[in-house]
Structures are given as C-alpha cells and as structure tokens.
Amino acid sequence: MTPPPQFFILGASGDLTARKLIPALASLARQGREFSVLGLSRSPKTDEIFRAELRARMPDELLDGFDTLAPRIGYQSVDLSEAGQVEALRERAGAGGRLFYLALKPELFGSTVEALCQSGLLCRGVDESHWQRVVVEKPFGHDLASARRLNAELHKFIDEEQLYRIDHYLGKETVQNLLGFRFHNAIFDPLWSRHHVELVQITVAEELGLGGRAGYYDTTGAVRDMLQNHMLQILALIAMEPPATLAAESIRNQKVAVLRGLHLHDVGHNSVRARYTARGDTRGYLEEEGVATDSMTETYVAARAEVATWRWSGVPFLLRHGKRLPRKNTEVRIQFRTAPLQLFNRPEGMSEPDFRAQLEAGNLCQVRPNVLTLTLQPREAIGLSFGVKRPGNVMQMTPAELSFDYRDQFGETTAPAYERLLLDALLGDQTLFLRSDEIDASWRFADELRGGWDAAGAPMHEYAAGSWGPSAADDLFYGCEGGWGV
Numbered sequence: 001m002t003p004p005p006q007f008f009i010l011g012a013s014g015d016l017t018a019r020k021l022i023p024a025l026a027s028l029a030r031q032g033r034e035f036s037v038l039g040l041s042r043s044p045k046t047d048e049i050f051r052a053e054l055r056a057r058m059p060d061e062l063l064d065g066f067d068t069l070a071p072r073i074g075y076q077s078v079d080l081s082e083a084g085q086v087e088a089l090r091e092r093a094g095a096g097g098r099l100f101y102l103a104l105k106p107e108l109f110g111s112t113v114e115a116l117c118q119s120g121l122l123c124r125g126v127d128e129s130h131w132q133r134v135v136v137e138k139p140f141g142h143d144l145a146s147a148r149r150l151n152a153e154l155h156k157f158i159d160e161e162q163l164y165r166i167d168h169y170l171g172k173e174t175v176q177n178l179l180g181f182r183f184h185n186a187i188f189d190p191l192w193s194r195h196h197v198e199l200v201q202i203t204v205a206e207e208l209g210l211g212g213r214a215g216y217y218d219t220t221g222a223v224r225d226m227l228q229n230h231m232l233q234i235l236a237l238i239a240m241e242p243p244a245t246l247a248a249e250s251i252r253n254q255k256v257a258v259l260r261g262l263h264l265h266d267v268g269h270n271s272v273r274a275r276y277t278a279r280g281d282t283r284g285y286l287e288e289e290g291v292a293t294d295s296m297t298e299t300y301v302a303a304r305a306e307v308a309t310w311r312w313s314g315v316p317f318l319l320r321h322g323k324r325l326p327r328k329n330t331e332v333r334i335q336f337r338t339a340p341l342q343l344f345n346r347p348e349g350m351s352e353p354d355f356r357a358q359l360e361a362g363n364l365c366q367v368r369p370n371v372l373t374l375t376l377q378p379r380e381a382i383g384l385s386f387g388v389k390r391p392g393n394v395m396q397m398t399p400a401e402l403s404f405d406y407r408d409q410f411g412e413t414t415a416p417a418y419e420r421l422l423l424d425a426l427l428g429d430q431t432l433f434l435r436s437d438e439i440d441a442s443w444r445f446a447d448e449l450r451g452g453w454d455a456a457g458a459p460m461h462e463y464a465a466g467s468w469g470p471s472a473a474d475d476l477f478y479g480c481e482g483g484w485g486v
C-alpha cells in the first residue's frame with residue numbers, strides 16, 4: 001500500500017498557516033483524506049504547543065476535523081537559510097508523496113527550494129507514488145523581469161509539472177463556475193464574441209483599506225496586488241476559447257492565448273490611477289501608518305483594454321479595482337449589443353425621422369437592455385437583464401431581470417478556496433494553478449500599464465474613501481456605451 005502523503009508547511013508559525021492552510025487541511029481530514037503535516041519555521045516550539053496554538057485559532061465548525069488531524073500534525077524548528085538544518089529534516093520525512101507549501105516571504109522561495117533539493121528531500125523525476133511537489137504563494141515576482149528570474153531559479157531544481165503557483169481566486173466555486181457556465185450552456189456560445197458583445201466589465205471592489213499591511217501594500221499597489229493576478233485570471237476565463245478537454249494543459253493553453261493578446265492602446269488615455277483621501281473618520285491613504293508621505297502607490301486602477309484575438313478584436317474590456325470603495329463586490333458584466341433598429345421608447349412628441357436622426361448622431365442613446373452579470377463576491381449570483389413591455393396602452397419597454405442566487409439554490413455555499421486548491425495539489429491536478437507562461441503574460445500587461453503611467457507622468461487622481469472612485473474613470477466609456485455597473 002502507498003504510504004500517505006506528507007504536507008510540509010514552510011512558514012508554519014505565520015498568519016497564512018493558521019488562518020487558511022490548517023482550516024483547509026482540517027476540513028479535508030474530516031472528509032477522510034489521509035495525510036500528515038509537518039510545520040516548519042524558526043520559532044522554537046514542540047509538536048504539542050504548535051497544535052494547541054493552531055487549535056486556538058480554529059473556527060468552531062472545524063474543531064472536529066482538526067481533532068482528527070491533530071495526532072498527524074508535527075512541528076520542527078528550522079532556519080531554512082541553514083543548509084545543515086534543512087538536511088536534518090530528512091529524519092522526519094515519510095516515504096509517501098511530499099508537498100512543500102512555501103508560506104514564506106517570496107525572497108525565500110528560491111533558496112528554500114535549492115536547500116530542499118540539496119538535502120535530497122525534493123528531487124526531479126521521481127515515480128508517481130513518491131511524487132514531490134511545491135506550492136508557491138503569491139506574489140510571484142513583482143514585475144516581468146523578477147518573475148522570470150524566480151522561474152529560472154526554481155526551474156534549476158524542479159520541473160514545471162512539480163510547481164503549483166497559487167492564485168486563491170481560482171479555488172473559488174464561482175470562479176470555476178465561469179468555465180461551467182460558458183462551456184455547458186450552449187445557448188450563450190453564439191453570443192460570446194465581438195458580433196454580439198459590446199463590452200465587458202470586470203470589477204473587484206474592496207471596502208477595506210490596508211488591513212495592517214501598509215508596508216507590503218505601499219511597495220505593491222492596486223495593479224500588482226489585484227489586477228495582475230486575480231482580475232486577469234477572471235478575464236482569461238471569460239475570454240478564452242473552449243478547451244478541447246478539461247485537462248490542465250488544455251485549459252491553461254487557452255487562457256495564456258488570451259493573456260498574450262491583451263493590450264492597452266494609449267495608456268494615458270485608456271487608464272486611470274488614483275488613491276483614496278480621508279472622509280469622516282477614515283484616513284486618507286497618505287495618512288495611513290506605514291505609508292511613505294511622498295508615496296506614488298495607487299489604491300485604485302481602471303483600464304480599458306483589448307483582447308487582440310479573432311473572437312474579441314475591438315471589444316473593450318473595462319477593468320476596475322480599488323480599496324475603500326463603498327462595498328465589497330466582484331462582478332463581471334457582459335453588455336450585449338443593442339437591436340439593429342430601435343423601435344421602442346421614442347420620446348413623447350418626437351417624430352420617427354427625428355428619433356432616428358438623433359440616435360444616428362449619438363445625441364440620444366439606445367438603452368442596453370441585455371446585460372449578463374456574474375457576481376462572484378460576496379453574493380454568488382447570475383443575472384440576465386432584458387426589456388419587457390410595461391403594461392398599458394403604450395408600447396413602452398422597461399428593464400427586468402432573471403436572477404439566480406447560489407445560496408437560495410444550494411444553501412450555505414461550498415468549500416473555501418484553499419481547501420479545493422490543497423486537494424488538487426495533493427491529487428496532482430494543476431488546472432487551477434498558474435503556469436509560468438500565464439504569469440509571464442500577466443506581468444507583461446501589468447508592466448505595460450505601470451510603465452505607461454510613469455513614462456507619461458500620468459496624474460494620480462483622488463477619490464474620497466467610501467466613494468466609487470475618481471470621476472476620470474467614467475471617461476473610459478465612450479459615446480453611448482454607458483458606465484460602470486455600480
């Protein structure tokens with residue numbers, strides 16, 4: 001019988017381990033998954049103390065799962081920059097598959113993988129029952145050059161098939177449902193292209209500010225923290241061609257083709273950066289503790305991009321993300337083109353020829369009745385708007401909506417993102433992890449945007465905390481295209 005696999009958590013005394021990884025593993029243990037856990041970091045503590053600390057942070061509903069797992073959780077104090085100490089870990093290594101989870105600062109990724117390889121704990125090309133894999137937390141680099149350096153460093157010791165770059169957004173049920181929705185419901189297939197889609201909006205709005213991470217955020221900003229990874233992953237799932245199968249490479253090949261085609265024409269004209277200012281009791285970004293007083297870090301980004309593929313050429317993809325917006329909301333809106341001839345809703349007293357002329361001249365805008373809204377957070381829902389005749393003797397069309405809510409249908413929803421991703425890593429399924437060329441293409445776009453701002457000396461707009469962002473972002477919509485969904 002194959003011995004059960006072992007999770008090595010490198011960075012075991014950190015926040016991610018207690019808040020995300022151990023709860024996900026406790027839930028998997030409750031479902032009967034067999035594995036053991038060895039926590040590693042420098043802080044000295046015994047197995048018992050480590051377990052007690054973790055248990056104290058466990059949500060009540062997972063305590064039974066944690067107690068099932070606890071006898072299989074161990075701890076070893078180790079400084080990963082000391083080769084001798086890493087070597088000593090071999091004594092606690094089991095004979096089954098090994099998963100090394102790097103819950104560490106990114107600066108330690110390369111040297112840690114090197115030390116694990118040199119100790120013989122992590123090797124290339126082992127047989128299937130003795131698989132050895134590495135999960136790497138985000139951020140993966142801070143621009144294209146550093147991501148490439150990190151890739152090259154890791155590839156010196158392990159193969160791409162062993163490398164699981166995490167973007168926890170991809171573990172979310174509703175993000176995966178983008179694939180299901182698109183490729184199971186054939187009625188949308190003929191509509192899903194430049195012929196019928198006028199524009200696509202992707203919004204990731206956060207109500208929170210820096211959450212005690214000012215030091216990290218001030219050297220990162222909205223583009224690198226959110227747009228380069230989570231938002232471009234959502235965009236890739238919306239715009240990709242159908243994969244031939246659900247195999248990881250089949251899906252990742254299609255996603256990377258979209259990301260490679262993603263462009264911004266005239267950055268100065270088609271993007272906006274901004275930072276929040278104080279409102280009421282809420283401090284402005286520059287007043288936050290830990291933020292440099294002359295900081296040029298953006299807490300808001302909006303961009304009008306294009307995907308240069310046969311399917312999407314000419315369709316704007318409007319991306320928007322900001323901190324300290326009115327509420328948390330992650331949403332995709334697919335706005336369909338209007339009917340070729342506007343028959344309804346002629347303003348009272350306007351003649352038919354005048355109505356046509358005003359529409360033609362762009363002085364009057366046709367209503368966009370058909371918008372498909374895929375809400376990913378915090379509600380998980382799908383809505384389709386359409387026009388209906390308002391009851392009465394006049395032919396007047398008015399908006400209505402078909403809507404579906406996950407919670408209404410399925411009750412309290414589904415597995416947290418980390419649980420799904422850890423299970424997939426355990427099972428060797430890389431579909432929901434990022435391949436090196438995806439990372440490359442995403443950083444190329446993020447660098448193009450940020451580099452464009454710097455080169456053009458783009459203004460840093462301001463918006464009051466708790467508002468929907470700077471008014472300059474409204475100008476990214478042209479003519480009758482409308483505006484941001486919320």
Ligand SMILES: NC(=O)c1ccc[n+]([C@@H]2O[C@H](COP(=O)([O-])OP(=O)(O)OC[C@H]3O[C@@H](n4cnc5c(N)ncnc54)[C@H](OP(=O)(O)O)[C@@H]3O)[C@@H](O)[C@H]2O)c1
Pocket residue numbers: 010011012013014015016017019040041042043078079080081102103104105106108137138139
């Ligand atoms: N926290 C989150 O929600 C979150 C979300 C997304 C991504 N991430 C990413 O996940 C990673 C970890 O985040 P975190 O918030 O858990 O960070 P953290 O709280 O700072 O934890 C870092 C861990 O690394 C250990 N460590 C540092 N130097 C070490 C060394 N030389 N040898 C052994 N262990 C060492 C620390 O323990 P000792 O000091 O005891 O050695 C600690 O356990 C980062 O890359 C972060 O960007 C975190």
